[in-house]
Amino acid sequence: MPSLIDQLDQALERSRSTTAAQSLGISELxxxxxxxxxxxxHYPVGMSEPSYVTRKEPAVVGSFRMTDVFPAPTGELVRQLDIGSSHRTAGNIYTIASAVFNSSRVLQAGARLVPIKDAPAPVQRDGVTAFYRRPAEFKVVTAPAMSVVTDGADVTVSPLPVASASIDFPDAPSHAISFKLSRRERKDNDEADTEYIVARALTLGLARLCDAVVLNAIVVAAPAPFSLAAAAARGLRFGELAAIAGRLATGATVAQDGTLRVAGIRAELTDVVDESVVACWSRIGVACEDECRVIVRRTNTNGDMEITMFTNLAAMLPTADYWLAA
Incomplete structure (x- = not known):
């Protein structure tokens, strides 16, 4: 039987291997x-010299998942970062989903991030290939209708009070983020710090994409102007409401307590739309791919890089519990 020291060493090794398997892997790319x-x-069989050479992009392709561990900066970089970039709860595993959640306006307001898993591999049978669909669905359970029942009368039966929004995920729009990483920028930072900066940029961009997808979907739906009466008619509590003020800051004011308000509702700022939106955000979802694809391409012989991320996103609006601020 292994000693306690050996068991601790084995547990530490397993922990290290698990963390490495779940890391983002930008440095490797x-x-x-x-x-x-x-x-x-291209080398012909038996020949030591190539017959011809095919040009290709000097690029590699990788991916990361929402459950992957977000890289940590070194102590030197932490002293150079803004508090929002370097703050994290001690002792907790900080994932990509956590980083996106902490940076997204709509997710902070209460919207749900709905990661969609990869579809299983196609199935072949009798010469026919069948592909799996990846339907994404977001459901909201509301209170059922009530009625007064008089003696001898039958109770009124209402439908199941569940509203849902669904989408076949391959049909969801594809979005991309792309930026440059120069050789000098890589040399000025430790490899771990470079990975952190790139990961931070990708998650901030992904959070901004979530905001843009949801808010633009609401604006396109052309909802009615917000009023407390409209919210009350939907059976919402006042505490369930939150607002996001767009570039025009329509209806936005700073209250005496120093908080930003839109039509009296607590609010936050965004730059992805012009309009200001008031909503019950817990009834709104953002469907996203659980696996985001990353391409790292070398653009010249100096070692400058171009980093591009692709992902599919779709807004899920099962109920019309959102309004535009007048």
Whole structure:
């Protein structure tokens, strides 16, 4: 039987291997792009010299999942970062989903992030290939209708009070984020710090995409102007409401207690739409791919990089519990 020290060593090794398997892997992608030659040599059988060379992009492709561990900066970089970038709860595993949640206006207001898993592999049978669908669904349970029942009368039966929004996820719009990473920017930082900065930029961009997708979907739906009477008619509590003020800050004011308000509702600012939106955000979802694809491409022989992320996002609006501020 192994000693206690051996058991602790084994547990530590398992912990390290698990963390490495769940890390973002940006550093590995950058190193892989640096090694790419930008060409592929074709060697005939038995020949030592290539017959021809095919050009290709000096790029590598990877991915990360919402449950992957968000990289941590070194102590040197922490002293150079803003508090919002470096703050995290001690002792907790900080994931990509956590980073997106902490940076998104709509998610902070109460909207739900709905990661969609990969579809199973296609099935082949009798010469026919069948592909799986990936329907995404977000449901909201509301209070059923009530009625007064007189003696001898039958109770009125209402439908199940569940509202749902669904989408076939391959049909969801594809979104991309792309930015440059110069050789000098890589050399000025430790490898771990470079990975953190890139991961921070990607998650901030993903959070902003969530805001843009949801808020633009609400604006396109052209809801009615907000009023407390309209919210009360929907059976909402005042505490369930929150507002997001757009670029025009329509209806936005700063209350005497120093909080931002839109039509008297607590609010936050955004730059992705012009309009100001008031909603019960807990009844709104954002469907996103659980796996986001990342391409790291070397743009020149100096080692400058171009980092691009692709993902599918869709707003889920099962109920019309949202309004525009007048």
């Amino acid at each position: 950058i190193r892989g792009a640096l090694r790419e030659t930008g060409s592929y040599a």
